[in-house]
Amino acid sequence: MQIWKYIHQHLKENKNLLLLYVLESKGSSPGRQGFCMAISEDGDMMGSIGGGIMEHKLVELAKANLEKKQLKVLIKKQIHSKSVPTNQSGMICSGEQTIAFIPLSENDLSSIEDLTACLLGNEEGHIHLSPSGFSFIESTSNKSSEFSFIDESNWSYSEKISFKKFAYIIGGGHVGKALTKILIDLKFHVTIIDDRAELHTMNNDKYAHKKITANYATIQEHIPNRKDVYMFIMTFGYRADLEVLQQLINHDVAFKGMMGSKEKIKQLLDEMKVLGYSEKQLKTVTTPIGLDIKSRTPEEIAISIAAQLIQQANKDLP
Numbered sequence: 001m002q003i004w005k006y007i008h009q010h011l012k013e014n015k016n017l018l019l020l021y022v023l024e025s026k027g028s029s030p031g032r033q034g035f036c037m038a039i040s041e042d043g044d045m046m047g048s049i050g051g052g053i054m055e056h057k058l059v060e061l062a063k064a065n066l067e068k069k070q071l072k073v074l075i076k077k078q079i080h081s082k083s084v085p086t087n088q089s090g091m092i093c094s095g096e097q098t099i100a101f102i103p104l105s106e107n108d109l110s111s112i113e114d115l116t117a118c119l120l121g122n123e124e125g126h127i128h129l130s131p132s133g134f135s136f137i138e139s140t141s142n143k144s145s146e147f148s149f150i151d152e153s154n155w156s157y158s159e160k161i162s163f164k165k166f167a168y169i170i171g172g173g174h175v176g177k178a179l180t181k182i183l184i185d186l187k188f189h190v191t192i193i194d195d196r197a198e199l200h201t202m203n204n205d206k207y208a209h210k211k212i213t214a215n216y217a218t219i220q221e222h223i224p225n226r227k228d229v230y231m232f233i234m235t236f237g238y239r240a241d242l243e244v245l246q247q248l249i250n251h252d253v254a255f256k257g258m259m260g261s262k263e264k265i266k267q268l269l270d271e272m273k274v275l276g277y278s279e280k281q282l283k284t285v286t287t288p289i290g291l292d293i294k295s296r297t298p299e300e301i302a303i304s305i306a307a308q309l310i311q312q313a314n315k316d317l318p
Helices: 002-012 052-067 106-120 174-185 216-222 238-248 262-274 298-313
Strands: 017-026 036-040 045-047 074-079 096-104 125-130 133-138 145-151 154-161 165-170 188-194 210-213 229-233 255-258
Touching: 002 017, 002 036, 002 045, 002 106, 017 052, 017 145, 017 154, 036 052, 052 074, 052 096, 096 133, 106 125, 106 133, 106 154, 165 174, 165 216, 174 188, 174 298, 188 216, 216 238, 229 238, 238 255, 238 262, 255 298
Parallel strands: 165 188, 165 229, 188 210, 229 255
Antiparallel strands: 017 036, 017 096, 036 045, 074 096, 125 133, 125 154, 145 154
């Protein structure tokens, strides 16, 4: 989302950009399919196509082309090995990736506006890249991405643009605010909910896609019961946590976590058992959330929670 906002702002200022987009990746390539970055004619940039010497080299090429006004679509294959005669990326991590250079100008502003409106409205659409450039179409196709290549003048790439993970932070305090920013960077759609009106930390949270002030007695009305949902219970106190957990305990979601000290958590789970909740139900809750890295500040706690999500998501990777 952030990179499209960045592109939108620069196009509104009538600045040309080059969009570098990873169309395909194989092996241990650091830049995976869908990685992208935008480089403005003023030298500013956002995003990444994998980093390292390869990214530096291609960024310099993009800057040179922008400076020379050579705004045309290019395809660059990069092989991460020094044993190949051509297309060496300068890296030795093995694997390869194919990157498109797509010029963006004021003529693309309307398409970028449609894309950002689609994301802000939590809708779905597809970007299309080809030798003709960039386009965006609102659609609900299930295909996540598709790349076909015959030669440099005959290829196409399509990718579904939508939020794939939805975070619901219940508690708009300092940790909730810090966690919002990190989850946005991890490409979550973030909703933050609190029962306190005019809460300053929530009002000052400029990152959340959606903010809701609601009575915790009706919290289940605001959180979908879906496998793409991640929920984080971190209200202002014990009783509020207990009330929220009772309503959400049976939600079958990707992640259900609750913040708190070990003593508080033990007492709360013991009370849940007295109220009739089973061990099986309670085991669906990750608590206390966050890796044990001796976190102290809200920012450190938020990082520990994000690290735990990444650890769980990647647990089956080699």
